[in-house]
Amino acid sequence: MLQSKFFSADSEVTPANLGEAIQQAIEIEIATIPVYLYTYYSINRVPDQDSISGSLVQELVKSGRPVKEANKIALDLSAGIMVYANKAGALIMSVAIEEMLHMALSSNLKQALAGLPELIGKSPGVWPACLPGHEPEFPINRAKLSLDQLVTFLKIESPDPLPDKKLLAAPIPYKTIGLFYKMIMDCIKDNDLPYNTHSPQLLPGNAYYAQNNIDTVYYDKAHNPHFTNAPDSGDLLYVKDRESAIHAIHCIVEQGEGFPGAQGFDPDGSVDCEKMISPDYDDFDKEELSHFEKFAQIYCHYKSLNAQFNKLGIGKIEISDYFVINVAENPKTADYPAHIRPVSDFLNGVYTYLFVMVENCYKKSGNTQYELFMFGIHKSMIFILNSVCGDIMKLKYKVHEDGKEIEYVAAPTFEDYPFGLISSPKSQLIDLYTAALAVYPTISYLGQRVQDLPDVGL
């Protein structure tokens, strides 16, 4: 399991190790991004309702119901599944974009207090991974949507310490991400620190961050759209003094875990599916749930669908089969067959180039930074990475596991691509695209988009 060491012996955040602590915070945020995105892409947010309904009718008729009644129930259940699949996707994406915001806010903090944030090559390199420094350590997988995966998500965002089976002699101990940030905040509060206000940060008011987009929206049974993030839940922030630094940390912690008093796991480790309480929201208008509560919603909604199926005598149906794509757990590009490997390398090149560009935004200011962000980062995320994630999932491969042949859908692995120093990352990205195109002509439409990217060095 991966365990990065940030401190040699310290277990407190002090002015002397504040920079390392904030870098650790950045890497905690980065570690969550491939996990949430991987599970997001495992969800078919718009499955075929006709097929689901037809399947359910058959099962209901088999269980003894007249066809007319079976049709009525199947329509209702299939609509419930449609809503669930779409909602699960929207909520996970709404968290993923806020993790990107947290990465930027932590990077602003570091730029103001300790120097350039390091983002390139900081995604977990070994899977299962873990949150750097979390006690107790727990495995984090890139895995398809399941109740187990949702429990992992809940552990990541838990506002309460997890049961401590074994205390490690970890160099960077913390019990929850919120408590880790509190150590940083206490250090900032207790010390008169100098703030660098000359170096570039990612600032609000530039259209760099949007709380909602069409991917954070889902439709309810009557097909009304629901917006999963609230406009007042948080934004980029210029870290220029103690007050703004504390404000940035509050935003990160409250989006993740809610306000003090928010509900965590029940004492027995189970998920509390009772009604939300005020601290479970992260905004003053009570329109946006914390990450923990969003994941609890997905978990509890799945359980209630299961209960509904059981009550109808069709509980043997695995509901997720209707909308979760069969991707492997923690796949590696190196293990993919030859018709997929170059596509995965290209995808990882785009993923890594995003961090290259974001890190460069902390070296550039003004219009140069703006153009880099708008022309490079937005375009890469929405119009290259998202596209190639969809394209790679049209490819399949077979493996032998436990003496059986199993077919999987290829998934985006979100591994850091090791750009070399001999040529520019962009020229290497173009080479990766060319190699991918040779095995997968479907992605030919991406060529111009890759060419259009800004050329940014390591």
Added chain:
Amino acid sequence: MANINYNPNLSLCGGTPPAPAPAERAAAAPVAASPSVELHVCMGLNACKGHDRNGTNNCAGTGYCATATRHNCQTLNDCHGQGGCGLYGDSEQQMRPGSNECAWQGSCAVPIPAERYSTLGENTGKSVWLLARKLFEERMMKAKRTVGEPPFKCGPPENWLTSVLGSYDSCGNSGDKRCSFGFNNPEDHAKALCEGKKE
């Protein structure tokens, strides 16, 4: 899982894998606009006679189609005033359909179908096309120009765009606004959006 008998006549919802931002299609590439024609993003947003894609409209606001390059997502507009909006972008961008400052600053696809709603900002849940038309009419008012009725009161319906353009795509993974899970009438939604109500 049980065997599935697919019946296309049921026509409920879904049926496609997660939709990535789709590719532009070479066959459906837009006709190059004449340099002398003002470039605008949709039906009913033309300032002058003959300034729609067909070049046949009589007066301002009556054109059938965008003259700006057709594109299907944020950051793909060619220049000032040529971006759509609604699905992506921050709250400020989402208030400026068809009036972005520069290339690659539009926040969504062109043209703007009647079904599209804003996902952020003051217009959240409301029609993007109606907002674009309002901005256009304000501009025409300042220019002291008479504005005619658009061919469709609330902008081009997606089905109509598909029939005219051969296909119509915009980005996003949350599904088709027009479909129904079997518990609502999409026409009612379209009517409410057209009346300026919030989705």
